[in-house]
Amino acid sequence: MHRLPIMRVRCLTVAMLCSLLTACNGYVSIGSPIGSVFSIGGTLSGLPAGQSIVLLNNGRDSLTLAANGTFVFGGLVPFGGSYVVTISAQPASANCTVANGSGTVNGDVNNVQVSCQPR
Numbered sequence: 495m496h497r498l499p500i501m502r503v504r505c506l507t508v509a510m511l512c513s514l515l516t517a518c519n520g521y522v523s524i525g526s527p528i529g530s531v532f533s534i535g536g537t538l539s540g541l542p543a544g545q546s547i548v549l550l551n552n553g554r555d556s557l558t559l560a561a562n563g564t565f566v567f568g569g570l571v572p573f574g575g576s577y578v579v580t581i582s583a584q585p586a587s588a589n590c591t592v593a594n595g596s597g598t599v600n601g602d603v604n605n606v607q608v609s610c611q612p613r
Contacts, residue, residue: 530573532599535566536606545585549592549608552578564604571599579606588612 555569579595590610
């Protein structure tokens with residue numbers, strides 16, 4: 495006799511939880527995407543023709559660039575993880591610097607700026 499109302503409450507509870515998860519787009523209540531990983535990248539400018547530069551992300555994800563333009567590291571960084579982009583090898587005839595090269599990941603990073611100036 496009391497089983498029917500209990501079953502309805504359970505079904506409604508499950509339905510409400512499913513709706514809540516769907517409305518959150520996979521985010522848990524503290525705001526972090528479950529299992530998400532993101533790319534780190536940006537723009538290289540001023541690299542002299544015929545030369546290259548080697549960048550590192552977090553001291554290990556190496557990326558060699560031989561042309562100006564956009565770049566993206568191959569490795570991905572988890573939500574809440576940190577990234578630090580550094581220069582491992584400078585081009586022969588230029589000095590390069592990194593701007594916006596570090597931070598905490600909360601989505602794809604595409605604003606790292608690597609700028610080179612002739613020596």
